Amino acid sequence: MKENIKILMEETGCDEGQAELVLHSTGNNLEKAIRSIDLLLKYIVVIKSRFMCNQANFYGRFILISHLNQKRVVRLGALVTCDPSIYEEKLDFRWRDFEKRLYAHRLSESCIHELTQKLEQNLNWQITGDYRKYFFQNLKDRNYEEIIGILRAVINNSLGDDEVKVEIDVEELNLDQFKFPQESNIPMEVGVRPSSNQPREVVDRKESTIVLRTELVADDSSSSIEVEKLRKNDLILVKISDTRDIAQYLSHLLGGCKGEEVIPISTMVEEVREEGNQWAVKTRFSPAILGEALAKKKARVKRLKPQDFSRERKGLYLALLGLAAVLWVILYILKYR
16 A cells, blocks of 8 residues: 555655545545545635725735645635725635625725735735745644734735734635536626627636737847747747737737737746647736747747836736736626626
């Protein structure tokens, strides 16, 4: 059994205790254990939170979904308002219902979009950066008081308030429960209703994302690199060439056009793969928007450095996270119309 434990740990990334538990539940059947581990173990942890800033009079909520084994944030959404009723809403909705209500509130006039975007960015960057080891270890150990302390520090840093009250509710899910949540019984709010006028083909249903056709911005300078040398998370410039109506709308939101002129915008590389005599480059503009571009084999692009961003670019990057509300509504319409 020890050999099977070792193999299962290597194949799935689980720890020894988890491997032993799964093998025991499957009668030491290694093949069955590998297939069923995502269903048996609750790797996905959902933190639903509400907070109140006593000095600044800000009120808000956020949902933070993490993968314990991979120590990463799967997705998150936040809301910052001056409306105290937001804080009064309960936390014990099912996670999917909580998420839908949060995004519905983001469409209201009381949402402070700039602060919402700032909080989302800081939650993502600080939890996966400065607090990564401490946060995920405490999450695994269910030390929720420590988790609240981390979240309070991030909110304080984002909103500039030393008197922050934070409450959380936690759900633990297996992968199947996360991928196929129970259907929500909470109606959409603020006038959002499914529509029959949206095209279906812009949605990648498997990934729950919108994919835009793009073109890489070529660069033949000495500091450029060949496309094949790009790696995941590299920053590059692209132009959105997609002519579909929703694509054009998103291009405006992303800052990919100025009037009628298409302009380059920065994006993060997800994948580079070979397709015949070309390279296919997948990029990510935000959690729900991908780009796809084809480039010739010898094409070269400039790989941007973080310090290359101007203030305008930094503001744009912050704003990308704020598109979640709009995109969620679009995806909801396309899925449930």
